[in-house]
Amino acid sequence: MRIEPKTGNTVAESGCFRAAPVIQPDGTCVKPGMMGFVSAAVTGAATPHCCPATPPRHVRLVRWPVFAFNAVMQDSSSPAAEAASSLDDLLLAVGRRRDRAAFAALFERVAPRLKAFLRRQGCDAGQAEELVQEVMLVVWRRAELFDPARATATTWIFTVARNRRLDALRRESRPEIDPGDPMLVPDPVEWADHRLETAQSAGRLRAALDDLPPEQADLVRLAYFEDKPHTTIAAERGLPLGTVKSRVRLALERLRKVLREPS
Amino acid sequence: MSLPTHHPGDALLMDYASGSLGEGPALVVASHAALCPGCRCAVAEMEAVGGALLESIEPDPLSPGCLDRLLARLDEDGPEPPPPVRRPPAPQRRAAADGPLLPEPLRSYIGGCPDALRWRPMLPGIRVAEIPLTVGSARLIRIAGGTGVPQHSHDGVELAMVLQGGFSDAFGHYLRGDVAVGDDTIDHRPLADPEGCLCLSVTMGTLRLTGPVGRFLNPFLRL
Numbered sequence A: 001m002r003i004e005p006k007t008g009n010t011v012a013e014s015g016c017f018r019a020a021p022v023i024q025p026d027g028t029c030v031k032p033g034m035m036g037f038v039s040a041a042v043t044g045a046a047t048p049h050c051c052p053a054t055p056p057r058h059v060r061l062v063r064w065p066v067f068a069f070n071a072v073m074q075d076s077s078s079p080a081a082e083a084a085s086s087l088d089d090l091l092l093a094v095g096r097r098r099d100r101a102a103f104a105a106l107f108e109r110v111a112p113r114l115k116a117f118l119r120r121q122g123c124d125a126g127q128a129e130e131l132v133q134e135v136m137l138v139v140w141r142r143a144e145l146f147d148p149a150r151a152t153a154t155t156w157i158f159t160v161a162r163n164r165r166l167d168a169l170r171r172e173s174r175p176e177i178d179p180g181d182p183m184l185v186p187d188p189v190e191w192a193d194h195r196l197e198t199a200q201s202a203g204r205l206r207a208a209l210d211d212l213p214p215e216q217a218d219l220v221r222l223a224y225f226e227d228k229p230h231t232t233i234a235a236e237r238g239l240p241l242g243t244v245k246s247r248v249r250l251a252l253e254r255l256r257k258v259l260r261e262p263s
Numbered sequence B: 001m002s003l004p005t006h007h008p009g010d011a012l013l014m015d016y017a018s019g020s021l022g023e024g025p026a027l028v029v030a031s032h033a034a035l036c037p038g039c040r041c042a043v044a045e046m047e048a049v050g051g052a053l054l055e056s057i058e059p060d061p062l063s064p065g066c067l068d069r070l071l072a073r074l075d076e077d078g079p080e081p082p083p084p085v086r087r088p089p090a091p092q093r094r095a096a097a098d099g100p101l102l103p104e105p106l107r108s109y110i111g112g113c114p115d116a117l118r119w120r121p122m123l124p125g126i127r128v129a130e131i132p133l134t135v136g137s138a139r140l141i142r143i144a145g146g147t148g149v150p151q152h153s154h155d156g157v158e159l160a161m162v163l164q165g166g167f168s169d170a171f172g173h174y175l176r177g178d179v180a181v182g183d184d185t186i187d188h189r190p191l192a193d194p195e196g197c198l199c200l201s202v203t204m205g206t207l208r209l210t211g212p213v214g215r216f217l218n219p220f221l222r223l
């Protein structure tokens, strides 16, 4: 799924961000294409299930080409080293060393997309730029909490932006899962690898989003860009709740399936 | 310890991960996820969907000087960053040994001890305590052992998560961590287990009671 920046329409054809995976023999950069094996178990509310105890079947060592994202967003004013670094590396450098050059490079590459994202969510240009600055300020302050085994830098920044936007625009607090909570039921130890896979499956996930059927892509777009929970979508579109839920389920099954296929 | 068997479902998890879910239902989903590694993992995946959408969007260049202004703000921030996050309060302030263990983020909203809240009777065997949110409210419901909640259906969606004890309805038996999702397709009457039940409950939309007692109750339930 590709979002037209001006019209907001979902474009069904796949865009330039689809990059075919390339398997490298060295396997230094692990990008196994796994969306997640557990979520197949997370089905409808009335369907009891047990959480699976089996680890993912496919663990492949795949090296991704530099994402189109990274390639097109190189900052010519940054030192070459920063321009060539992955976003994860830049964010880690900010977290570990308060590295301002890395932060500036991160900003150059992420901020224009953050601005576009916030504008798609209904901010005007000035509001979006102000929010981008606030989001990046939080990124600067909290970068040491970034764990590349749990999420990519972009996903982590997405969550920061999501929470900041709720606070600034909806004036709502975000009830957050606290991974450090002693009451939290911990992940089974055998999931540790899987977490890393989820964190690193970004390229395949983008391709899978491009390929979603329009009615499923539409639901994803409404939830992530238009701030509409599925109950609101059902009411506005005059669709039964069950229909909306099953479309969401189909969309997510599709994303997981594509990501579970061996490349 | 057993894991939950009734989950919020993909649609609510996606709403939570995308940020489109309101604060009340998000409190239920996040508190369930604290007790359910499977849903936590699903949320992480759906956040990765958000990350992929952010990567796929056409960039919109910022006005000149934006980065410089931000770098100046970093200087105002001082060389040392503030401590990253608050630590959660002690899990149990004064709850009895058999008291419910409340997970985050619920604990931050009500403290460790539900007994300290202002409870008011709603029906024989049913007491309610309101939890103020930034916007709107959620509530804790205590149902005495063996008490049935009057038959009702929902114009919107009602989420109920068991914190202690359990209840049964037409869809099964709900224990700690389990989430019951009641929507307009369901007309149900939950029955508390013999040891009673403590639930976190939120309503998205209005609740409509269907039985003769229900019409009387309606104003009380619409909190």
Ligand SMILES: [Zn+2]
Pocket: A042, B004, B006, B007, B008, B032, B033, B036, B038, B039, B040
């Ligand atoms: Zn769950």
